[in-house]
Amino acid sequence: MKEKYLPLCGRYKHCQSYPLDAIIEMSKAVGREIRLENLLKGIIEKTAELMDCDRCTVFVYDETTNELWSYVAIGIDSNEIRFPLGAGIAGDSALTRKKVNIPDAYSDSRFNREFDEKNGYRTRSILCCPMINVEGRLIGVLEAINKNTGGAFGEEDEVMIECLSGCSAIGIERTFLTDKYIEYKKNQEIMSFAREIQMNMLPADFSTIACGSNAEVYAFISPATDVGGDFYDYFFVGDNRLCFAIGDVSGKGVPAALFMAVAKTLFSTIARGGATPGQILHRMNQELSRSNEMMMFVTMFAGILDTATGLLTYSNGGHNSPYIVFGDGKIEKLEAAAGTAVGLMDKTVYEEAAVTLNGSSAIFLYTDGVDEAKDESGRMFTVARLEAVLRGIAFNSLRGMADKVLSEVAGFTAGAPQSDDITILTVKLNGRAIPSEGGLYDRSFDCKIDNIPIILDFIGEAAGSLGFGGSFAFDVKVAVDEACTNIIDYNCAVGCKIDISVETNGQDFIVAIKNCGEPFNPTTVKPPDISLPLEERQIGGLGIFFMKQLMDKIDYESKDGLNTLTMVKRRPINTQSEVNLQ
Amino acid sequence: MKFDAKKDESSTLYFDYRKQDNTLVIALSGSMDSSSSPKFTTAVDEKLAEGESQIIVNLDNLNHLSSAGLRSILVVLKKIGTLKKKMYFVSSNEDVNRIFKMAGVYNSMFNVYESDEAVFKILS
Numbered sequence: 001m002k003e004k005y006l007p008l009c010g011r012y013k014h015c016q017s018y019p020l021d022a023i024i025e026m027s028k029a030v031g032r033e034i035r036l037e038n039l040l041k042g043i044i045e046k047t048a049e050l051m052d053c054d055r056c057t058v059f060v061y062d063e064t065t066n067e068l069w070s071y072v073a074i075g076i077d078s079n080e081i082r083f084p085l086g087a088g089i090a091g092d093s094a095l096t097r098k099k100v101n102i103p104d105a106y107s108d109s110r111f112n113r114e115f116d117e118k119n120g121y122r123t124r125s126i127l128c129c130p131m132i133n134v135e136g137r138l139i140g141v142l143e144a145i146n147k148n149t150g151g152a153f154g155e156e157d158e159v160m161i162e163c164l165s166g167c168s169a170i171g172i173e174r175t176f177l178t179d180k181y182i183e184y185k186k187n188q189e190i191m192s193f194a195r196e197i198q199m200n201m202l203p204a205d206f207s208t209i210a211c212g213s214n215a216e217v218y219a220f221i222s223p224a225t226d227v228g229g230d231f232y233d234y235f236f237v238g239d240n241r242l243c244f245a246i247g248d249v250s251g252k253g254v255p256a257a258l259f260m261a262v263a264k265t266l267f268s269t270i271a272r273g274g275a276t277p278g279q280i281l282h283r284m285n286q287e288l289s290r291s292n293e294m295m296m297f298v299t300m301f302a303g304i305l306d307t308a309t310g311l312l313t314y315s316n317g318g319h320n321s322p323y324i325v326f327g328d329g330k331i332e333k334l335e336a337a338a339g340t341a342v343g344l345m346d347k348t349v350y351e352e353a354a355v356t357l358n359g360s361s362a363i364f365l366y367t368d369g370v371d372e373a374k375d376e377s378g379r380m381f382t383v384a385r386l387e388a389v390l391r392g393i394a395f396n397s398l399r400g401m402a403d404k405v406l407s408e409v410a411g412f413t414a415g416a417p418q419s420d421d422i423t424i425l426t427v428k429l430n431g432r433a434i435p436s437e438g439g440l441y442d443r444s445f446d447c448k449i450d451n452i453p454i455i456l457d458f459i460g461e462a463a464g465s466l467g468f469g470g471s472f473a474f475d476v477k478v479a480v481d482e483a484c485t486n487i488i489d490y491n492c493a494v495g496c497k498i499d500i501s502v503e504t505n506g507q508d509f510i511v512a513i514k515n516c517g518e519p520f521n522p523t524t525v526k527p528p529d530i531s532l533p534l535e536e537r538q539i540g541g542l543g544i545f546f547m548k549q550l551m552d553k554i555d556y557e558s559k560d561g562l563n564t565l566t567m568v569k570r571r572p573i574n575t576q577s578e579v580n581l582q
Numbered sequence: 583m584k585f586d587a588k589k590d591e592s593s594t595l596y597f598d599y600r601k602q603d604n605t606l607v608i609a610l611s612g613s614m615d616s617s618s619s620p621k622f623t624t625a626v627d628e629k630l631a632e633g634e635s636q637i638i639v640n641l642d643n644l645n646h647l648s649s650a651g652l653r654s655i656l657v658v659l660k661k662i663g664t665l666k667k668k669m670y671f672v673s674s675n676e677d678v679n680r681i682f683k684m685a686g687v688y689n690s691m692f693n694v695y696e697s698d699e700a701v702f703k704i705l706s
Contacts, residue, residue, distance in 0.1 A: 452617040453594035456646060474646065474677040481648040485616040542685060543649040549684050 022050045023163045030171025034178045036060075040070075043168045047144060050164065051127070051157060054146035059090045060172060061140045068094055068141060081115075088112050090141040093128035097138065099162070100128040103152035127153035129161040131169035139169040191226035198227050198257055201264060203234060206398075207516045207561030214444035214499065215242045215307045216428040218398035218560070220406060221421070222369075228421035229256025229298075230367045231264045235272070240307040243271045245280075246365040246425045247300030248319065250341075259296045263288065263342070267302070277302040277315035281342055281350035285317070288343030297343035301365055303427075310357045310429055315350045317342040320383075322365040323390055324357065325401065331390045334363075360442065362398060362428040364390060366405075369422035373409045376416040381409055398426040399559065430499045430514075441466075441502040445484075447492035447515065455484055455500065459511070462502040468509050468571065475550040476509060476569055482543030483513050483522070483565055491517035491563070506571075508552075513565045519558035522547065522565065594618045594646075597625050605705065606634045607698055611643035614651025622651070626658045630665065637662075638701050641673040647681050659692055670701045 029046045033039035040058045047056040059068040062082075068091055069082040086095040089110050093100045105111040105123040116123050125147045131139040142165045147153050153161075199221070206218050219232045229249030237243050245267050249256040266284045275283065280302045288298070301322055303314035314334065318341035324332040336353035357363070366386070373381040389408045393401050402424045409422070430442050441462035445451045456477050463473040484498055492498075492515060499514040522544045547554060553568040595618035598609040606629060614622065629637065639655075641647075655671070662669045672695045673679055682688035695701045 449617045452615045453613060456594075456613060456615060471677050471680070475680075477646055478648050478681065481615050481646070481650075485648070485650060488616075542652070546649055546681070546684065 022160060023167055025050065026164050026167040030167055030174075033171065034175055036172065036175040036179075039171050039175055043142070043164075043171065047142060047161075047164055047168075051144045051153075051160060052148045053125075053127075053144040053153075054148060056145065057090070057143045058168065058172075059094070059141040059143065061085070061094060061138045089126055090128050090143050093130050093143075094138060094141045097130045097132065099130070099158055100126070101153050101158060102126045125152045127157055127161055129158075129165040131165045131172065133169050133173050139172050142168055188226075194254075194257065195223065195226045198223075198261070201261060202231060205561065213240070213242070213307055214430045214497065215305065216398055216430060216562075217242075217244065217426070218402055219423070219425045220402050221423045222418065223421045224369070224418045225253050227254060227257035228252065229260045230369065230421035230423040231260050232365070232423055232425040233264060233267055234425070234427070235268070237272055237274060237304070242305040242307055242427070243303070244305070244365075244425065244427055245271070245300055245302040246319065246322075246367060246423060247298045247342075248367040248369075248421070248423070249298045250296055252421070255294070255296065259288075259298065259343075263298045263300070267300075271302070271304075276352060277304055277313055278337070278350045278352040281315050281317045281339065282348075285342045285344075285348050285350070286346055289346040292343055295344065297341040299341045303363070305357070305363075305427060305429065307429060311354055312357055312363065313352055313354045315339065315352045317348075317350060320366060320368055320371065322363055323387070324355070324361050325364050325390050325393060326361045327394055329391050331387060357429050362401060362426055364401065364405075365425040365427075367421060367423040369418070369420035370405065370409055370424065372420060373413050373422065374416055374419050375413050381412050385412065397559075397562075397564070398428055402426055430501065443500055445498045445500065447488050447496045447498055447517070449485070449488050451498075452481060452484060452488075455498070456481060458500065459502065463509065466502070466504045466509070468504070472509070472569065472571065476511065476567075479547045479550045479567055479569075480511055480513070482547045483567065486520070486522060486543060487513070487515050487517065487563075491515060491520050493517045509569045509571065511567045513567075514562055516562050519563050521556045521558070523554050523556050595621050597621075599629075602698075602702070605636045605638055605702070607638045607640060609640040609643065611645075613646035614644060614654065615646055615648050616650035619648075619651045619654035622654045623658055626661075630661075630667065634667075636668040636705075638670045638672055638698055640698060641671065641678050642675050644673075644675060644678050647678050649685070652681065652685055652687065656687070656691065670695060672696070672698055672701060 026043070026046050029042040030039060033042055043058050044056045048054070057070050059070045062069055066085050067082050068085060069080055083091055085091055089100055089102060089105070089108065092110055102108050103125055105126050106113070111123070115121070123145055125145070127144045129142050131142055133139055142161060144153065144157070144161060147157070202219070202221060206216070213236065217234050221230055221232065223230065229251060230247065232244070232246045234242065234244035247260070247263055249259045249263060263284065266287055267280060270280050270283045281300070299318040301314065301316045301319040303312055305312045314337060316338045318339065321333045321335045321338070324334065334355065337351040339350045340348050371381050371383045371386050385408070386405065389405055393404055405424060430444055441458070443458055445455055459477050459480050460473055463469065463476055468476070480500070487498060496515055496517050501512045503510050525541060525544045547567065550569070551567040552570045555566045557564045594613040594615065596611045598611065600607045608625070608629070610622070612618070626637070659669060671692055674696050679688060679694060682694060688694055
């Protein structure tokens with residue numbers, strides 16, 4: 001059993017350690033509880049015990065209403081009491097932030113007898129002490145009533161209650177912070193859910209475009225906060241009109257995300273109705289500028305690419321000009337048809353411009369999170385740096401291009417926190433057998449075995465005009481036949497296409513075969529035992545063996561539903577003269 | 583190479599037949615790829631049904647031969663063997679012969695003669 005504490009017992013050592021022990025007692029009590037209700041009960045019990053008084057009340061300060069409230073009183077079941085700061089003795093103590101020590105409550109004009117009368121209680125001595133946190137903020141008031149000795153509270157009691165108030169303030173504040181933390185965690189969960197909803201609004205299956213068309217799309221988005229105001233979209237309107245857009249809503253976070261959702265929905269609805277890029281921006285602008293009290297807006301670029309002719313029609317509503325990237329050091333900024341941001345003024349006119357793409361170039365669209373990405377000292381990545389990166393890109397894939405830009409941005413910002421949403425959208429057209437200056441042939445074929453001769457003619461024609469004839473072309477054609485036959489026989493999904501590009505750097509003849517069917521990596525197939533009769537060998541094995549024998553290098557990659565088989569054959573030195581004669 | 587417009591446009595494998603003594607010479611031209619190779623099997627089947635029992639297949643003008651083409655040759659050879667008939671392959675086509683050698687069939691699973699005359703010499 002622990003000794004009952006008696007203040008001023010006369011024993012020096014005991015008196016010295018008494019307040020300290022009391023604080024430890026109180027600290028332990030408040031340290032255990034994170035629920036305010038339980039904590040208050042604990043404070044009340046401990047205070048009554050340590051102060052040796054009949055009753056004790058904790059009044060908590062409510063900042064929002066400037067009131068004190070309490071819902072526990074020891075010995076008597078009590079509901080919540082609420083009164084404004086300054087009312088009564090506790091209220092006065094809170095207002096003046098001073099201790100109030102009253103020997104007889106009934107002789108003090110501030111005392112409200114209502115409680116006593118209702119409960120048949122007789123309040124005599126009162127000691128109130130404001131609870132103030134380390135920052136000087138009022139947390140509440142601790143009140144002790146009726147010293148058990150019968151007399152008034154003494155100086156020692158005043159020291160004691162001050163100590164207890166300090167402990168209690170920490171405990172109460174801790175419960176507030178815990179509640180806030182729990183709420184924060186809940187909000188975080190809500191926000192990450194919101195992020196998922198927002199991300200799901202954006203198409204992410206890039207193979208759906210590559211599959212069944214000669215266009216390719218790749219996009220990347222990374223909101224700076226949970227939800228963001230950037231968006232992109234792409235879809236086919238009709239057989240060969242690939243409609244796409246990139247946009248950036250003013251502001252960040254939830255307001256931007258809400259506006260983004262509206263903008264993205266409007267874009268998709270209007271564009272699917274068959275509107276041209278200028279008409280799309282015009283109608284979106286009319287819708288968004290109506291009842292736009294907050295003056296939110298979206299900068300956006302909308303384009304429609306005719307995949308049969310390569311004609312890109314576009315309109316720009318205040319967005320960063322995209323680029324055509326040729327992959328050979330050249331880039332072209334699409335600066336025409338630049339209007340103002342969408343959603344601000346309903347009278348804005350959006351012009352249209354057009355440019356024709358060839359098979360080897362790609363469109364690179366981005367939001368200002370890219371060029372305005374900051375390093376730790378606040379310097380920006382800048383459009384100039386972006387252009388330098390784009391010039392240096394010799395892309396094999398759209399993803400490769402986007403990844404290159406992103407890695408350059410990441411390298412520049414070097415760990416500085418992302419300050420704005422970053423979005424990249426890339427679009428490429430395949431399938432037009434028009435060689436570019438870089439000597440690239442590109443064509444798309446339906447996935448059917450009848451097309452093998454047409455594919456072989458294409459390869460033969462490309463090889464011949466790139467200066468590779470004779471046995472060299474014969475071998476390449478066999479390898480391409482084997483690769484395509486395998487794809488058609490085993491990997492092709494319904495409606496799939498085989499995209500073949502042929503290029504050379506003078507020495508290497510490079511064939512890239514892309515399809516979006518089942519992934520199948522021929523480079524991992526074991527060589528057949530050629531001493532066995534053919535019918536006993538593994539299906540497809542001989543063809544793959546031919547490919548490996550006839551070509552110098554075979555790489556296979558399956559990413560985002562797109563399978564790419566790249567085969568390289570090096571021009572032998574001794575055929576150089578033969579080729580030159582052709 | 584330019585294809586004769588009179589030939590079957592749906593195929594890229596063309597057949598030229600001539601009869602010398604009791605031997606049928608089929609000269610193939612064009613491409614033996616995965617789409618056209620079944621035509622070779624069909625063509626030989628037809629000729630066997632017509633009563634031919636000794637056939638020379640000349641591959642000199644073949645400009646493409648894939649594993650599917652090779653497979654159809656082996657299918658035909660197997661049938662010839664079962665029917666106890668004769669078939670001789672002629673190829674001075676280095677590209678074709680390279681494929682045969684790569685697959686390990688050249689002069690092992692069947693003999694490859696350098697000319698029709700070389701075959702006739704053996705037959706006489």
